[in-house]
Amino acid sequence: MKKLLVFLTAFTMMSSMFSCSEKKEESSGSDSKVEESSVIQPVTHEYDKTVDKSVFVGKWECCRMVAGGQERTDYRGIPAYALFQYDLHEDNTASLPDSVIEVSDPNNPITYTWGAISDKEVEIVGSNGAVLIYTLNDDGNLEDIENGEEVVLEKVDEFQYFDFKNYYEELANQFVLTPVETDADGNVIDKGEPVTMGID
Numbered sequence: 527m528k529k530l531l532v533f534l535t536a537f538t539m540m541s542s543m544f545s546c547s548e549k550k551e552e553s554s555g556s557d558s559k560v561e562e563s564s565v566i567q568p569v570t571h572e573y574d575k576t577v578d579k580s581v582f583v584g585k586w587e588c589c590r591m592v593a594g595g596q597e598r599t600d601y602r603g604i605p606a607y608a609l610f611q612y613d614l615h616e617d618n619t620a621s622l623p624d625s626v627i628e629v630s631d632p633n634n635p636i637t638y639t640w641g642a643i644s645d646k647e648v649e650i651v652g653s654n655g656a657v658l659i660y661t662l663n664d665d666g667n668l669e670d671i672e673n674g675e676e677v678v679l680e681k682v683d684e685f686q687y688f689d690f691k692n693y694y695e696e697l698a699n700q701f702v703l704t705p706v707e708t709d710a711d712g713n714v715i716d717k718g719e720p721v722t723m724g725i726d
Contacts, residue, residue, distance in 0.1 A: 570651055574643065582642060587686065588609055589667065589679065591610075592677075594674070607688075643659070648660050
């Protein structure tokens with residue numbers, strides 16, 4: 527599950543946007559200094575600039591995921607294909623699908639870069655500290671296999687769509703509670719303001 531947990535840091539930040547956006551607007555300037563100092567600096571490899579980048583340039587998405595020794599088709603309701611989708615560009619930047627960008631925090635965007643370690647290895651680095659290395663296999667797919675975990679990406683013309691905005695809105699709604707006051711018979715006599723519970 528390590529790879530999933532590393533990658534899902536980005537999605538955790540996205541989901542927290544729904545519950546914390548108002549607090550962010552009210553935060554003081556000193557809070558932003560704390561955020562700046564806590565930015566993770568990823569450790570990366572040296573890249574081989576002689577590699578033919580055209581092999582790696584393009585859209586890649588997950589076609590197989592194994593975690594905890596079991597093949598998984600989703601993680602917490604997010605399909606496997608939507609968990610790992612990267613568009614690797616010629617200029618060594620990488621972008622995510624629009625559906626992901628739509629729910630990202632505009633005040634703290636996560637950016638991605640990539641580089642070829644060799645003609646068989648590529649490294650994708652997120653500004654949130656996520657670093658994943660994929661190896662080009664004989665099928666032309668990118669795979670990351672380690673300690674019983676496996677993520678395989680295949681090259682696609684277009685990404686499969688997943689509605690992250692709706693997913694996180696529905697998830698947030700599951701944590702909205704309305705406090706009520708009841709009498710001795712259990713009848714509601716008063717309702718309080720809805721309270722949004724924190725999402726782990």
